[in-house]
Amino acid sequence: MTLAEKVTFLHQHAPAVPRLGLAAFRTGTEALHGVSWLGTATVFPQPVGLAATWDPDLLERVGAAVATEVRAKRAQDPTVSLNVWAPVVNTLRHPLWGRGEEGYSEDADLTAVLATGYCRGLRGTDPTVWATVPTLKHYLAYSNETDRAVTSSHLPPQALREHELPSFTGPLAAGVVGAVMPSYNLVNGRPNHVARELLDELRTWAPHEVAVVSDAQAPSNLVDGERYHDDHVTSHAAALRAGVDSFTDNSADSAPTVERITAALAAGLVTEADVDRAVLRVLLLRERTGELAGADPYGVGADAIDTPEHRVLAREAAGRGVVVLADDGGVLPLRAPAVVAVVGPFADHVVHDWYSGTPPYLSTVAGALAERYPDADVRIADGADRVALRSLVHDRYLALDPRDTALVASAVAPDEATWLDVTDWGDDVVTLRSAASGRLVSGASWTLRADADRVGGWVAQETFRVRTHDDGTVSLQHVGSGRWLRVQHGSGLLVAEASERTAERFARHVVRAGTAHVAEVCAGADVVVVAVGNDPHVAGRETEDRPGLELPPASRELWRTARAHARAAVLAVVSSYPYAVGDEAAAADAVVWTCHAGQELGHGLVDVLSGDREPTGRLAQTWWRRAEDAGDLLDHDVVGNGQTYRWGAAEPLYAFGHGLSYTRVEHVGLTLSAPTVEAPEPTTVHTPAARPETPRPEAAVVASVTLHNAGGRPVDELVAVHVQAPALPVPAPLRRLAAWTRVALAPGETRTVDLGVPLGTLAVWDVGATPAPGSPVVGTPGAFRVQPGTYRLTVGRSAHDDAANADLVVTGPPAPVRRPDVLEAHAFHAYAGAVTSDRSRAAGSCVEVLPSAHRGWVRHDRLDLAGARALRLEVAPRALPGWSAPTVALALRPTGTGAWRPLGPPVAVPEAGDGATPADRREAAYAWRWVEVPVPDEALPAGPVDLRLELVGAARVARVEVVR
Incomplete structure (x- = not known):
């Protein structure tokens, strides 16, 4: 290959090279719990539900089914990549993380075992040709959506080694992973896409070469969002040198990547050897699929989608992931009820998430109950308020236009064409469904139309925020665009083009209150199943962390109404996440949880409710009583922050591993x-x-x-x-x-x-x-x-x-005492008000003051400093306007006991001089200098000592050298 050809292979979409027999190729087919975004495919339960099985062998079977359907899609369309971007092995550190639905467990070991099982299935059984090539996501310490592309995850050594790395090392060491995707965030001050040390170590865990594929637009984000590098040529060169092999940037347009790498070559920032190394890794990835040798031992045809075997497996997986959280009322398993009420937004409705295919069919809870108990009277109420909205300006009700799906202010009185079913998902966010057509109102175009089958898309177009005014009227904001709704003069069309000031006001005419309908269907029922939870595209998903752990107020009211009118009540939480349902659970005869389990959700849940399947699901993530019990969402130090079941001191509502049987x-x-x-x-x-x-x-x-x-x-x-x-x-x-x-x-x-x-x-x-x-x-x-x-x-x-x-x-022996020549400042035993940061943009670590603290300290324990004449500190200043002058002070004490003895007054950290530009000040953070602190003989206690570095202002410390 020519150098120019090799550079084109660095982009996600690599062109064909006919003279070498190389076809066009791209990395990445989403396959989180089934083939995603490629039309009809078997939709298995979300990973959080698969994890509740605690069964890596089941996940291997699911992975094998998914691999078969990926190959079937490729048989239909040769551009479908056999490099799959799955599974997600980020631990579920915090229940408010918006992407928690994509991971397995808060326990790194359990995550690793389950992910290895799924990868084995994806990899296939042939000794040389892989069915698909799995890609682990997202490396490393990624578990917040709030400012996800610019926040730095603070990982002291203990949190890094004990909590974050093991979920990656397990699948890699098992030899069933062919690629890894870095995450958008930074770790210890350095973006993961240029974290050479972390990527280098990652590759030592696998028995074969592993490719690194970037996350979407992450290479450009090194400049555009993170502002870690000043230009894209420098940033792309840094990512290539750090070990990124394939750049997922600017969608299918490879030109910017090619231009930037070519310029980096011309400037001497990278060499042809750097390019060769990356291209070889991607070619090895392709070789594993059998592409380069023309081998296909799997022989999957285009029709191997939604097979009978996959349907059976989907139902088994859905049922085995159901967790019985509480069963105090003796109502489960159900005993052939004559009248069953099924209420709530998931009573007769199944949704799926962003990383999902199109299910070939859907089994709802109500539908499955009707199948299981054909002689029973199964009553359904979704709990939505049915309303009609009257424009105050036009004095007309919004109605479904009989000519198409538009909403028009045309009706003089409320009738079926005006009825909208309002489902409240909490945080003032609702969906509107036309009672006449059964379809959701969407703001995908500026004209509002009832034309959507479900909430979906990268930006959900089917959600609205309600503003209730003092006079009881309401205004509506389209969440996806941020625009407010108004009715046009002349056409009467409802459009999303207003500001908050010009938003239309509507009188809200309640045709039927949701709670009244729930009370009606629950009256006289032997048992009611209340199916509440979250829609995976609303209030907690990629790009959006959850607002809280509680059920939405409307769902809580629906539950209270059902409980008050039912002889026996089962709370069925259908969700991607844990909920704080302590009050609701206390009033329930039984509480069960299922994830959004795909096409077989209803069958899977009812198989357990009926006792046809013994409950085997166990929680792989703690359900806390309060969000505060889970710790700080943006603090990734699980040890210091007291997070997850391992380090959390709070008493959970339902603990890690909990689940009841019959x-x-x-x-x-x-x-x-x-x-x-x-x-x-x-x-x-x-x-x-x-x-x-x-x-x-x-x-x-x-x-x-x-x-x-x-x-x-x-x-x-x-x-x-x-x-x-x-x-x-x-x-x-x-x-x-x-x-x-x-x-x-x-x-x-x-x-x-x-x-x-x-x-x-x-x-x-x-x-x-x-x-x-x-x-x-x-x-x-x-x-x-x-x-x-x-x-x-x-x-x-x-x-x-x-x-x-x-x-x-x-x-065993007591804790070892070190006699160091050099201490790495970031390798501390304890700290407060400090974080780990980057020593340079390429490698190394240091410590600095947490920006919100203005002062902090780190402590190094069990040191033998006998004979030390001085301690030399490698220091630099962070460019933080308005901070006090940076200083560092040192103190000693006998290990574990006694008062701290200062080693003289604080030492000033040299700063950029007067007249320095902002760029000069940024670079000063990497201009390391040495300052020396004398150690008088009388300052050294006898025996091992602890050393504390106290940082003030913009001080940064990389190393401490012991001068003897």
Whole structure:
């Protein structure tokens, strides 16, 4: 290939090179839980629902079905890429994250196991040709939509190593991943698309070469949004040098990418070797699919879509992901009810999310109940208010134009053509459905039309915000465009073109209150199923974090109405996310959850409600009582911020691993093969939670769990061993999944299950530890170290359920003392008011003051500074207007105890001189200088010491050198 040809291959859309036999190619077919955006395809449950099965083998079967349908789509259209952009392995750190529906679990190990299963299915079974090439998304520390493309995720070493990296390392090490996509955000001050150190280490985890494909428009965002580089030539060169191989930028237009890389070559910012390396990785990706050799061992035809086998699998997956959260009223399983009321926005309605295909059919809750109980009277109410809106200016009601789908202010009195069903999704956001046509009102064009089958699109066009005025009239804003609605003079058309000041006011005539209709259908029912939750395109999705954890007020009122008029009430939460439903659950006879489970949602849920399928779903994400219990959405330090079930101290509503069955399982006891063990050697290798299917490491203790099915129904029980750590010098998780399996128990059966608990699951990342010889080299100082102490191993219904336990005493040497020559400032043990940032735009880290704090500190523990004459600090100033002059001060204390002893007065950090331009000041942040702090003999306590760096203003510190 010529150099010019190779440069064109760096864009997502690579052209054909006929003389070499290379066809046109592009990266990326979305396949999150089925083939997306390519028309009809089997729609499996969302990943959060698949994760609730805790079954990687099921996910492998789902992945294999998806791979088959991707190949079928390619048989229909050769431009369909066999490089699939799935799965998403970002941990579900916070329940308000708008894209939580795309991930699996808040636990990194469980995420890794499930993602590996899905990738195995996508990869296929042929030893050399992959069915599809999976791409892990999104690397790294991405879990907020608020300012997602410009926020920096602060990852101290412990959060990085224990929480963020393992969900990626597992699938990569299994050899079932061919590509990785960096995320939009920054990590520790550097955009992920130029994070060379992180990308370099990523590639060491896989047994083969891995391509890195950029996220959409992320290369340009290095300049346009993040402003990390001053021009696109420099930024594209930096991304290529850092390890990005394929640029997804400017949609199908490759010209800007080609121009920028060509200019970078001319300027000497990159070399032809840099281009060759990236092109080779993408060619290797293509070679894995069999394209280059013309091999196709799978032989999938164009008709392998929506096969009977895939329908059966979709129903199984939907049912196995249903979680019974509470069952206190004895109403489940349902007992052939004569009258069933099904109410709520999902009573007879199925929705799907952004990364979804078009389902070939839909099974609703009401429809499935009618199928299961053909003799029952199944009553339905969606709970929407049915209204007619009268323009005050025109004194006419909005009506569906009989000639087309437009809304026109034409009716003098309300009739069926004027009726609009208003579904309130909370936060003043509603959808409007024409009662006459059954279709949603859309603002996709400036003329409002009732022509949409569902809420959808990158920008949803079917949502509106309601403003209620003091006189009871309302105005409507089209959320997608931000424009307000008004009625045109002359035509009478309803259009979205007004400002807030000129918005039309409408009198709201209530034809039928939603709660009144709910009360009507619930009267006399044997049981009511209240199906409420979220629409995946409203109030929580890509680009939009959730406003809160509570159900919308309208849904809560609907629930209260149904509960008041029903003999028995089941709260069915149909959602992409956890909800804080403590009050609602307290009044319910039973509470169940299902994700938006695709085409088989109704069958899957009713299979469990009826008892035709024993409930097996278990939560892979905590349901907190309040949003505050989950921690700060924008703080990614799960350890310091106390987030997820591992580090969160709050009592959850429904804990990680929770889920009920229709029988009573007793955890009779837990015994250990050894009550005392020796701590293993420190290592840089993460030890995941174990399953019986995985090889047991030498450093393990066997936990024997005895279970008894004390009920009258069979059960497929999740058996999970969790570890509770004592208070330790380096904070360990309050609880952590250490080993798990599933066990089938017949009624009355007692069984003992042995689980190997790797001692490495007790380890924490200690920046002061030295890894044992032979440990892989990683980019962060320290190692995983098991600290001596007494650990409690527990089993029960969830991570918070201590039904049976046993103590494990770990012996070993005390925490190591370091005698450093140089300390990396960012490799601290504790901190406050400080964050990790970038030492340069290419590599390295430092610490600086959190912008909202103006001062902060970091602490390095267990140091041997004997003989130190001075400490030299590598410092630089951050360009922050209006901040006080940057200074750094040092203090010492005996390790873990005593008062801090200052090492002299604060030291000034040299700043850019007077008259420096803003550009000069930005560059000064990377102009590192050394300042020296003397260490008087009397300032050094005897024995190991802790060192604290106190930063004020715009101070940055990269390293501390010990001068002896």
